[in-house]
Amino acid sequence: MIADWVRQVLAVTDVVILTYFLLINSSYLVLIVLASAEFVHHMRRVPFAGHEETYRSPLTQPVSVLVPAHNESAGIVQSVQAMLALRYPVFEVIVIDDGSTDDTFERLRQEFGLVEVPRVVPDATPTRGKIQSVHVPRERPDPLVVVRKHNGGKTDAVNTGINVAQYPLVCMVDADSVLDPQALLSVAKPFTDDPVRTVASGGVIRVANGCTVVAGRIVDVRMPRNWLVRVQVVEYLRAFLLGRTGWSRIGGLLIISGAFGIFRRDLLVEVGGLDHDCIGEDAELVVRLHRHLRRQRRDYRIVFVAEPVSWSEAPSSLKVLGKQRRRWHRGITEILSKHRGMILNPRYGRIGMLAMPYYVLFELLAPIIELAGVVLVPLGLYVGAINARFALVFVAVAYGYALLLNLIALTVEEYSFHRYHRWTDLIASVLASVLENFGYRQLTAFWRTMGMWAAIRGGKHEWGQMTRTGFQTVLTPAAPAAQAVPDRAQDKAQETAEEPVTARQDARAES
Amino acid sequence: MTLAGAAIVALAVLLVAALVFGGLIVGGRTVRRAREARRAKLAKPARQLLLAIAAGDDDPDQVEALVRLSDEVWQAVEPNAIALLGKVRGEAHTTLVDVFERRGAAWRARSRLRRRDPVARAQAAEVLGNLGRKDALLPLCDLLGDPDPDVRVVAARSLGRIGDSGATQPLLATLASRRMVPQQVVATALTRLGPAAQGALLASLDDPRAPIRATAAEVLGLIGAAGATVRVESALRADPSIDVRISAARTLGRLGTRTALAPLLDSLEPDRPVVLRAEAAKALGELGAVTAASALTVLLSDIEYVVAHNAARSLLRLGGAGRAALTAAEHRAELEPDDQRVLLGAAHAREALAAAELEDLRQLAR
Numbered sequence: 068m069i070a071d072w073v074r075q076v077l078a079v080t081d082v083v084i085l086t087y088f089l090l091i092n093s094s095y096l097v098l099i100v101l102a103s104a105e106f107v108h109h110m111r112r113v114p115f116a117g118h119e120e121t122y123r124s125p126l127t128q129p130v131s132v133l134v135p136a137h138n139e140s141a142g143i144v145q146s147v148q149a150m151l152a153l154r155y156p157v158f159e160v161i162v163i164d165d166g167s168t169d170d171t172f173e174r175l176r177q178e179f180g181l182v183e184v185p186r187v188v189p190d191a192t193p194t195r196g197k198i199q200s201v202h203v204p205r206e207r208p209d210p211l212v213v214v215r216k217h218n219g220g221k222t223d224a225v226n227t228g229i230n231v232a233q234y235p236l237v238c239m240v241d242a243d244s245v246l247d248p249q250a251l252l253s254v255a256k257p258f259t260d261d262p263v264r265t266v267a268s269g270g271v272i273r274v275a276n277g278c279t280v281v282a283g284r285i286v287d288v289r290m291p292r293n294w295l296v297r298v299q300v301v302e303y304l305r306a307f308l309l310g311r312t313g314w315s316r317i318g319g320l321l322i323i324s325g326a327f328g329i330f331r332r333d334l335l336v337e338v339g340g341l342d343h344d345c346i347g348e349d350a351e352l353v354v355r356l357h358r359h360l361r362r363q364r365r366d367y368r369i370v371f372v373a374e375p376v377s378w379s380e381a382p383s384s385l386k387v388l389g390k391q392r393r394r395w396h397r398g399i400t401e402i403l404s405k406h407r408g409m410i411l412n413p414r415y416g417r418i419g420m421l422a423m424p425y426y427v428l429f430e431l432l433a434p435i436i437e438l439a440g441v442v443l444v445p446l447g448l449y450v451g452a453i454n455a456r457f458a459l460v461f462v463a464v465a466y467g468y469a470l471l472l473n474l475i476a477l478t479v480e481e482y483s484f485h486r487y488h489r490w491t492d493l494i495a496s497v498l499a500s501v502l503e504n505f506g507y508r509q510l511t512a513f514w515r516t517m518g519m520w521a522a523i524r525g526g527k528h529e530w531g532q533m534t535r536t537g538f539q540t541v542l543t544p545a546a547p548a549a550q551a552v553p554d555r556a557q558d559k560a561q562e563t564a565e566e567p568v569t570a571r572q573d574a575r576a577e578s
Numbered sequence: 579m580t581l582a583g584a585a586i587v588a589l590a591v592l593l594v595a596a597l598v599f600g601g602l603i604v605g606g607r608t609v610r611r612a613r614e615a616r617r618a619k620l621a622k623p624a625r626q627l628l629l630a631i632a633a634g635d636d637d638p639d640q641v642e643a644l645v646r647l648s649d650e651v652w653q654a655v656e657p658n659a660i661a662l663l664g665k666v667r668g669e670a671h672t673t674l675v676d677v678f679e680r681r682g683a684a685w686r687a688r689s690r691l692r693r694r695d696p697v698a699r700a701q702a703a704e705v706l707g708n709l710g711r712k713d714a715l716l717p718l719c720d721l722l723g724d725p726d727p728d729v730r731v732v733a734a735r736s737l738g739r740i741g742d743s744g745a746t747q748p749l750l751a752t753l754a755s756r757r758m759v760p761q762q763v764v765a766t767a768l769t770r771l772g773p774a775a776q777g778a779l780l781a782s783l784d785d786p787r788a789p790i791r792a793t794a795a796e797v798l799g800l801i802g803a804a805g806a807t808v809r810v811e812s813a814l815r816a817d818p819s820i821d822v823r824i825s826a827a828r829t830l831g832r833l834g835t836r837t838a839l840a841p842l843l844d845s846l847e848p849d850r851p852v853v854l855r856a857e858a859a860k861a862l863g864e865l866g867a868v869t870a871a872s873a874l875t876v877l878l879s880d881i882e883y884v885v886a887h888n889a890a891r892s893l894l895r896l897g898g899a900g901r902a903a904l905t906a907a908e909h910r911a912e913l914e915p916d917d918q919r920v921l922l923g924a925a926h927a928r929e930a931l932a933a934a935e936l937e938d939l940r941q942l943a944r
Contacts (some may be wrong), residue, residue, distance in 0.1 A: 111697045114657075115704045115732050117763075119664055124766040125800060184936065189883035203936065206943045260731065262760050336782040421903045444812040474599040482604045485610070493603065 077443060077452035084440040088465035091429045095305065095472050096428055098313030099479065099558050102220045102373070105316045106483040107374060113144040118252045121259050128236050128258055128359055129157035130251055130329065133228030135221050136242040140169040149283025162242075163228045166196065167219025175213055179204045192340025195219040214489040221325070222348045226257040226340040232332055232422055238348070243380055245275050245285055250376035254329050257370045264368045265328045266356060268325030269315075271308050273486070274300045284309075285378050288466070290492040295388065297499040298507050299381045305476040308373060315371035319345070319422035323369070325349030327377035334359075345405065346522075347398020354406050357418045375484050375498070389514045395436065396518030403409040403431055404522070406468035434515035441509055466504045473500030602881045604916035620654040628659055628674075632666050636673045644679045652681060663708045675709050681866065683707040691717050696726035707736020713941050723757050738767025746841065750778075750794065754787040761793055768797040776803045783809050788819035795822055799829025807835040814841045824857050829859025839867050846873055856884040863892025868899045873904045878925035886922065890930035904931050 121127050131142075132150055136143055144161070164172045175181060181202035188198060193268045196219030204211055214231055216224070229237055236258060238251065247253075253271040259262065290297055307324075314320045335341075336351070345351040353369060356507050360367045371375030382388040403410070403426060410427060412419040444462065447453045477496050480486070489498065624647055627640050647655070665673050678684070683705055696888040706714040718740070721733035730752065737745040749767055751773055752759040768775060780803075782794035795813055807830070814826035827845055830838035833868035842865065845858035857876055862870040870892075877889035893900035904927040911924030 112700070112728055114660070115700050115728070117731065117735060117785070120735055120763075120766065123771070126762045126765050126796075128762075182933045187883065187922075187925045187929055191883075205936065206940055208940060213756060235929065259762055260727070260760060262762060457585065460589055464585050464588045464592065467596070471592050471596050471599070474596055474603070478599045478606070480604050481606050485607070490607075493607070495598070499607060548927065 074452040077447040077450060080439070081444050081447040081453050081458070084436055084443060085461045085465055087436050088440070089468060091433060092465070092468040092472055094209050094345050094425065094429055095310070097384050099305070099309045099472065099475055101313035101316040102309040103479050105312050106373060106479060110291075110483055116256065117259075118249065118256070121256070122154060122250055124156070128155045128255070128262070129159075129234035129238045130155060130255060131213055131228070131232035131234040131332070132158055132160045132238045132240055132251070133225055133232065134160060134162045134163055134240050134242050135224035135228065136171055136554050137165045137224070138167045138169045138171060138220070138263050140167070140171045140174055140439070142243055143171050144174050144255070145283045146244070147175065147179075147278075149213065149246060150240065151211060151248060152248065152283070154248045155255070157234070158251060159212060159226050159233060161231050162211070162213045162222040163231075164215045165212060165220070165224040168215065171331065172215055172357065173212065176202070179209060179211055179213075181213055184273060186231070187226075191230045191336045193343070194226045194230065194482040195223050195343060196227070197560050198227060222341040222345075225325070225348075226343075229332060229335050229340055235331050235332055236333065238329045239325050239327070239330045240377075241379060244279055244326050245273075245283060245378040246327070248287065249328075249374075250327070253352050253374045253376050254372050255325070256372065257368065258329070259332075260389040261368060264366055265326060265370065266334050266367045267323055267353065267369045269311065269320065269371045269376055270327040270329075270377045271311070271373055272303065272324050272377050272379050273308075273375050274303055274381045276381055276383060278378060289489060290485045290487060290495040291381075291383075292497065293383045294505075296381050296383050297386065297389075297495050298470040298503045301476070301496055301499045301503060303381070303390070304480055305473055308375075309476055309479060311371045312373045314422065315369075317417065317421075318368070319369050319425075320369050321353055321426060323371070324351050326379050330356075331355075340519055345398065345401050346394055347402055350398060351402045353411070354402055354418075354423075356407055358406060359417070361415045361418065373484075375486055385510070389510075392511050392514040393518035393521065396515035397522040398518075399426065399430055400519045400522035403427055431519070434512035434519070436514055437508065437512035437524070441512075453517075469504055469508075470500055473503065475518065573575050586876070590682060599904060617654040620651050621658065624651055624655040624682065625658055626935035628655065628662055631673050631677075632662050634670055636669060641677060643674060644677045658687050660705070660708065664703035676711055678705075684714075688714065688717065690693060691721065695850065696724070696729050699724065699726070700732040703732045703736045707732070707739040710740050712740055712742050715742050715744055719745060722748055722752045722759065723755065727757075727759075729764050730757060730759045733867045734767045735762050738770040741772060743771045746771055746775040746778035747782075750782050750790045753789040755794055761789065763795050765797050765800070766839045768793070768794050769800045772804075773801070773911050776806065777799065779803070780806055780809055783813055785896050788822055790815065792819065792821040792825045795825035795829050799825075799832035802833065804833055804835060807833055807837060811838055811841045814838075814845060818855060819850055824854055827857040827861050832858075834865055836865070836867060843870065843873050846877065851883060852882045855880075856882070856888050859885055859888040859892055863888070863900075866895060866897070868896050871896055871899050871903045873905055874900070875923075878904075878926045879919035887929075890926040891933075893927075894934050895931050901931070901934070 116214045134147070134150065134155070139146070147160060147162060162175065164175075182205040183200050183202050186201040188201075192362035196217035199215040202213040202215070202258050212231060214227060216227055225239055235237070236255065238254070240246065250270065257265045257268045274291065274296060275285065276293065276296045279289075279290050290300060297300065311320060311322065328349070330352075334356065335352075338355050341348040342351050342355070356369065382391050403423065409415045409419045410423045413424075444453075444458060448455055448458055474497070475495075477500065487493065593925060599651070624644065627644050628635070630640055631644070633848050659674065663671065663678070666674065687702040687705040687709075687719055690698050693699055694703070697878070699721065703718055718733045718737050718871065722737075734749060734752065746768065749764050750757075753761060753764055766777070776798070779794045779798050782790050785791055785794070791813065795810055797898060798810060810826045810829050810833070814823050814830060816828065817823050822846070827842060830842060838861070842858045842862050845854050847855075850858075855877075859874060862874060874889040876898075878893075879884055880886040880889065890904065893904050896903075906930065907923045907927040909924075910920050914920045928937050
């Protein structure tokens with residue numbers, strides 16, 4: 068009797084799981100179709116995009132490029148050099164050295180001849196790690212600012228960068244990102260096309276592994292040799308490039324990667340910068356912007372630019388990949404939990420009624436259902452709850468559908484940006500599309516479930532207590548190389564570790 | 579049909595679809611490569627002719643050779659020619675325009691301005707702008723009201739490139755239209771219309787629509803319309819729109835007329851909006867009036883970061899008097915170490931002075 072009951076439950080559960088697979092893949096298909104429409108729209112308009120006009124216009128909004136760095140000694144100099152060579156009329160590069168324990172700062176100091184300068188930094192967004200010093204190039208006219216601060220995590224570094232930024236647009240870039248020279252012009256274009264409504268613009272991140280990088284520029288795009296990374300190339304293409312473009316097309320974009328995105332600085336200040344207490348701080352920021360702007364009934368746009376202009380290294384070992392996916396899913400769980408009031412709330416329009424429920428159903432729960440399928444379908448077969456032939460065909464359809472989606476994604480890439488031009492790259496992409504379904508998906512589902520569990524358990528975040536200090540005056544405490552420092556800086560070298568100055572008398576009390 | 583039967587059909591469909599998409603990828607890549615190779619081969623000799631013209635070689639034989647290229651070859655080289663047209667200036671630009679004109683590009687573009695496809699309309703507008711066709715002024719002005727926003731933007735840019743002041747009013751009018759063109763695009767186009775547009779811009783300062791007044795005020799500064807100072811000053815004093823007043827403050831700084839001192843100082847008052855105060859503080863530095871030093875010194879300890887920061891940088895631009903004021907503000911901190919406002923002012927002064935010293939050092943190094 069009990070066995071029959073178990074069999075019944077298993078039979079129903081297995082059909083539900085397999086149906087879920089079909090639904091999730093169909094949702095991806097819809098996003099790919101939307102993205103394809105966007106690509107056609109975009110590609111046809113490239114010849115008159117007007118980048119040259121934007122570059123020459125005296126009215127193009129200047130950008131502060133924020134580069135949080137922690138122990139990035141290996142590539143920081145090349146990365147900053149490439150960023151300083153970006154093609155954009157007016158911009159500054161702000162590197163925030165977040166308590167590096169290696170020689171990240173020393174390398175920058177030597178390359179750019181940095182000297183310490185006094186600087187007043189407004190307390191525009193909350194920060195935890197105190198600024199130690201601010202540096203600029205002594206002789207070179209490069210628009211570079213290097214901020215050294217106590218370790219407080221990436222969020223803290225970005226918030227510090229927002230406070231230091233002088234320009235109305237801020238662009239967040241990972242220190243290991245490789246940007247094309249046109250990157251800023253491309254991603255800032257929505258701010259030129261629709262300056263009143265555009266509040267944020269995200270750039271696509273592509274996998275840099277395997278590509279040839281010369282002087283901080285991608286000069287030859289090719290598939291990596293490592294199969295784990297090859298699978299990620301296809302995954303990035305389908306899920307990030309096409310998925311986010313699709314969401315952007317219907318005004319439901321929830322994620323802009325912290326590795327490359329431009330935001331209006333005044334709005335970041337308005338919403339209090341990035342959230343220290345959320346692992347997925349970049350996505351959380353976008354959701355919070357939606358929440359804030361929808362509540363105020365403001366007309367706004369958060370868009371995604373599909374032009375491939377930013378390249379980043381993907382994990383090449385299971386250990387690092389596992390850590391990354393646990394972190395990502397913990398972030399999604401925390402964000403959806405924090406903003407659960409938005410879900411199915413008509414007040415938040417298509418964000419509340421469509422995008423967030425989708426993320427709950429097809430992002431948050433996906434790894435659990437995937438794992439359940441891995442366990443329950445074989446179990447159902449074992450106890451005879453489902454017909455073996457039916458199960459086999461249904462599983463083949465579910466995974467075949469996923470494989471087909473990858474092929475469609477590769478087709479869209481081939482007809483739009485076609486950055487992987489070798490035939491061997493194409494063969495590797497197709498094989499990686501097949502391989503993704505055997506082992507990779509199941510492993511990532513496991514890691515994502517672990518991430519979700521970590522969020523539910525609510526483990527402590529590693530950073531310390533927040534202290535608001537009003538205006539901080541960073542003075543020059545000690546000259547690293549006396550002969551390289553201007554007279555004033557040398558004078559100030561005598562004044563060590565001066566207390567921060569606050570604009571408001573009660574600023575300390577507030578903190 | 580049973581569920582299992584449906585699944586088998588679905589599997590078969592998936593297999594066929596996979597084959598179709600696989601074929602599309604391989605076929606698409608093969609065709610694209612073949613087309614690119616053919617185009618490169620066809621374009622190679624013509625590209626050399628184009629590069630020679632871009633380098634300033636106006637040999638009539640070369641121009642003639644480009645004009646007589648077959649349509650197939652011209653289509654292959656046209657993207658390069660269009661790219662060059664946007665980059666080269668002077669004689670080379672005139673020669674290239676001549677080639678386009680003689681190949682009938684302007685006529686073709688004009689005939690495409692009314693196509694249903696917005697991309698075709700935008701491309702046509704782009705070509706007419708690149709060729710600087712003054713006879714395209716009216717149809718391009720019509721395109722400023724196009725239903726497609728990209729077409730409107732391209733039309734505005736092209737009108738700027740043509741540089742006929744007759745486009746001033748239509749360009750400004752788009753700012754308040756239901757089918758608007760972004761302010762930056764319009765303002766950039768207006769700056770390219772030359773001094774002849776000044777009259778219309780000045781008149782637009784009386785327009786009842788704020789976006790038009792703000793843009794006109796901004797452009798007057800960018801084109802250096804010194805004669806507009808009095809009118810812009812009154813806009814700064816009395817315009818009901820904060821955007822207009824901010825643009826006016828910026829313009830007065832750019833124009834650098836001493837009479838702007840009083841309205842700019844007035845805009846520094848604490849009851850004015852922060853953005854306006856910050857802009858006025860910055861403009862006073864560009865004005866370079868030493869008499870503004872005391873007002874700017876007061877602002878050094880302003881609670882608003884951007885106001886204090888701009889005041890410090892403006893003091894630097896006042897020369898010796900400004901630097902002296904900054905030095906005094908810095909030393910005041912030693913006399914009144916418990917006063918937070920004094921300390922804040924000293925910090926801003928210190929930052930500005932250090933920046934100035936670095937700049938001096940860089941100039942010496944050059």
